[in-house]
Amino acid sequence: MAVRQRNFRMRLEGAVALQGDPAPHLDLLLSQLTRSLRVAVVYGGNKRGEGAVLREAQNPRSWKSYETVARNIAGSLTNLGFTDVAVLPDDMRLAESLRANRINFAWVNSGGVQGRSAISHTPALLEMLGIPYIGHDPLTAGLLDSKHHFKRQLQSLNIATAPFFVWHPNEPRSNAVSDRRFKSLFAKWSNGFVVKPVTGRASLHVHFVERAKDIAATVRHVHDVTQNSVMVEAYLPGREYCIAVCGPVVAQQQKMQLMPGPFVFSAIERKLGKNERIFTSMDLKPITTARTRALLADTDGDVVGRLEEMARSVYIGTPLQTLVRLDVRADHKGELFVLEANPKPDLAAPSAKSTSLICAGLSRYGMSYDDLILSVFADKAATLFDGRPHSVENFFGSFHYSDAEMSS
Numbered sequence: 108m109a110v111r112q113r114n115f116r117m118r119l120e121g122a123v124a125l126q127g128d129p130a131p132h133l134d135l136l137l138s139q140l141t142r143s144l145r146v147a148v149v150y151g152g153n154k155r156g157e158g159a160v161l162r163e164a165q166n167p168r169s170w171k172s173y174e175t176v177a178r179n180i181a182g183s184l185t186n187l188g189f190t191d192v193a194v195l196p197d198d199m200r201l202a203e204s205l206r207a208n209r210i211n212f213a214w215v216n217s218g219g220v221q222g223r224s225a226i227s228h229t230p231a232l233l234e235m236l237g238i239p240y241i242g243h244d245p246l247t248a249g250l251l252d253s254k255h256h257f258k259r260q261l262q263s264l265n266i267a268t269a270p271f272f273v274w275h276p277n278e279p280r281s282n283a284v285s286d287r288r289f290k291s292l293f294a295k296w297s298n299g300f301v302v303k304p305v306t307g308r309a310s311l312h313v314h315f316v317e318r319a320k321d322i323a324a325t326v327r328h329v330h331d332v333t334q335n336s337v338m339v340e341a342y343l344p345g346r347e348y349c350i351a352v353c354g355p356v357v358a359q360q361q362k363m364q365l366m367p368g369p370f371v372f373s374a375i376e377r378k379l380g381k382n383e384r385i386f387t388s389m390d391l392k393p394i395t396t397a398r399t400r401a402l403l404a405d406t407d408g409d410v411v412g413r414l415e416e417m418a419r420s421v422y423i424g425t426p427l428q429t430l431v432r433l434d435v436r437a438d439h440k441g442e443l444f445v446l447e448a449n450p451k452p453d454l455a456a457p458s459a460k461s462t463s464l465i466c467a468g469l470s471r472y473g474m475s476y477d478d479l480i481l482s483v484f485a486d487k488a489a490t491l492f493d494g495r496p497h498s499v500e501n502f503f504g505s506f507h508y509s510d511a512e513m514s515s
């Protein structure tokens with residue numbers, strides 16, 4: 108363990124030195140990091156558990172606990188030398204659990220417990236409590252998890268995304284397809300439609316609809332399940348891709364690097380089966396190497412370059428604060444369109460049986476799973492460290508629980 112801790116310290120030191128900013132807090136940061144940081148990896152609490160919520164409410168976003176992945180992340184942090192790592196659910200007792208465990212740093216691996224914009228609830232709570240965390244801020248998390256709002260953002264950044272129409276539940280639904288705006292939006296698109304929740308995950312409740320006249324019934328169905336607005340999008344009949352993008356501080360082959368800009372990696376093609384229009388949910392079929400194909404610069408150079416450019420533009424333009432995975436689909440001519448940016452991409456540790464869309468492409472970058480976890484952590488540390496002494500103090504220095512706080 109001691110050797111691992113020293114390695115970690117050296118790796119982070121290397122990264123921060125490359126930032127070219129030997130801030131006075133560096134020594135404090137490095138010496139206290141693995142010893143004094145009490146980390147909680149937070150997963151989605153179950154609203155049905157006793158004492159989890161005051162009153163059960165609707166889940167417009169299909170709920171999942173993500174506890175297994177939270178434990179994978181916690182295991183990796185332990186491998187990297189962190190001595191104090193807890194795994195906690197984000198139900199209404201989270202603030203008290205954080206205090207009881209004297210947590211001073213969190214890793215958010217949750218889509219929330221229930222309610223609207225659930226993915227932003229945990230970051231909002233952590234903001235209010237004053238605990239630094241890995242994850243997007245509440246507004247960005249909510250934006251990314253609301254496909255319609257995010258697509259408007261893409262349009263304003265001139266990043267290609269398929270035309271879409273949002274069907275709000277309080278609109279007279281039967282009129283939407285004959286609406287003039289609907290017709291003009293899809294006039295040049297003749298391959299059918301996709302109807303999907305504005306806030307969804309893992310292809311759940313995503314439907315291909317061939318003819319406009321059948322849209323209304325599918326929209327009604329998706330609305331009944333999600334109790335939320337529903338998106339109608341032009342169907343893109345081409346290939347499907349994913350690419351990951353995160354901040355510039357990256358661990359590769361056990362060494363910290365500072366990239367000149369956001370780090371884009373793990374470009375893969377999601378292999379669609381015959382007649383598989385919608386990539387089958389990972390809830391139904393695990394992600395395996397048979398379902399993905401790593402894209403290679405030699406043979407797929409053109410598409411890799413375009414995906415990388417797209418991912419960089421999203422990261423810088425939004426702007427993002429930590430790792431996302433872009434889902435991208437091609438039209439019949441091979442033009443690429445962003446479907447979504449996943450604010451909390453699956454970070455399951457690869458096993459003999461399955462992997463995640465991000466980890467499927469990691470080895471080509473000389474990165475192990477621990478390198479990925481370290482990269483996400485170190486990039487956040489470098490951001491907090493970079494010119495924000497107040498956060499640094501909170502993060503690594505004077506932020507500890509007094510006895511008075513603990514006994515109150």
Ligand SMILES: Nc1ncnc2c1ncn2[C@@H]1O[C@H](COP(=O)(O)OP(=O)(O)O)[C@@H](O)[C@H]1O
Nearest residue numbers: 301307308309310340341342343385386434446
């Ligand atoms: N406009 C579209 N054209 C073609 N396929 C789509 C379209 N939108 C979604 N899909 C399919 O549905 C899957 C899930 O859609 P996505 O927008 O990524 O939502 P989520 O992953 O949150 O369920 C995609 O991976 C893709 O296979």
Ligand SMILES: [Mg+2]
Nearest residue numbers: 309310434447
């Ligand atoms: Mg997706």
